[in-house]
Amino acid sequence: RKEVEQDPGPFNVPEGATVAFNCTYSNSASQSFFWYRQDCRKEPKLLMSVYSSGNEDGRFTAQLNRASQYISLLIRDSKLSDSATYLCVVNEGQAGTALIFGKGTTLSVSS
Amino acid sequence: GAGVSQSPSNKVTEKGKDVELRCDPISGHTALYWYRQSLGQGLEFLIYFQGNSAPDKSGLPSDRFSAERTGGSVSTLTIQRTQQEDSAVYLCASSGRVLANTGELFFGEGSRLTVL
Numbered sequence: 713r714k715e716v717e718q719d720p721g722p723f724n725v726p727e728g729a730t731v732a733f734n735c736t737y738s739n740s741a742s743q744s745f746f747w748y749r750q751d752c753r754k755e756p757k758l759l760m761s762v763y764s765s766g767n768e769d770g771r772f773t774a775q776l777n778r779a780s781q782y783i784s785l786l787i788r789d790s791k792l793s794d795s796a797t798y799l800c801v802v803n804e805g806q807a808g809t810a811l812i813f814g815k816g817t818t819l820s821v822s823s
Numbered sequence: 824g825a826g827v828s829q830s831p832s833n834k835v836t837e838k839g840k841d842v843e844l845r846c847d848p849i850s851g852h853t854a855l856y857w858y859r860q861s862l863g864q865g866l867e868f869l870i871y872f873q874g875n876s877a878p879d880k881s882g883l884p885s886d887r888f889s890a891e892r893t894g895g896s897v898s899t900l901t902i903q904r905t906q907q908e909d910s911a912v913y914l915c916a917s918s919g920r921v922l923a924n925t926g927e928l929f930f931g932e933g934s935r936l937t938v939l
Contacts, residue, residue, distance in 0.1 A: 814865055
């Protein structure tokens with residue numbers, strides 16, 4: 713069974729904190745990986761792709777560990793506006809079913 | 824509009840009634856997806872359209888669910904004889920290419936269905 717597992721949280725952190733989320737996937741043949749962000753009662757939006765070499769976009773860093781089959785998202789200097797649910801997404805191929813969404817990790821940043 | 828448009832945004836219906844949910848994808852996008860998201864759950868794949876190819880219907884939970892895409896653009900998801908467990912947010916997404924490594928789907932705001 714294809715699975716993408718995330719700690720649902722919530723992660724409650726103060727502004728300025730550094731927080732990290734992990735996500736594990738079961739299919740070793742998975743091809744590509746992404747983090748989406750979903751605000752409360754809103755649609756998901758792509759946050760960033762996750763590359764094998766790791767990638768950084770401002771305060772956000774994503775990493776992939778294929779050997780252990782997990783990806784991570786690190787948020788530095790958390791802002792109130794970072795409060796959202798972060799969805800781990802794994803692409804297993806070209807079929808319509810290929811994008812597997814995790815249930816998400818909820819982050820709440822407080823002042 | 825520039826984004827994916829869905830209607831209605833909210834729909835309350837009685838058990839046993841049929842409902843139609845509409846999705847208008849981003850102009851020029853060839854791929855269109857329907858997902859369902861129940862409270863506290865992840866996105867559940869329902870159906871995928873790609874250009875003129877036969878749709879991937881493997882995610883439809885029962886034969887009460889059907890979808891079509893006319894003219895390669897607008898799509899309608901139909902749920903017949905609705906049940907209470909059909910209550911969820913139905914999300915439509917489009918993409919400008921065959922599912923590739925970009926992984927970027929553009930979602931609409933969803934249609935929130937409540938079956939009483």
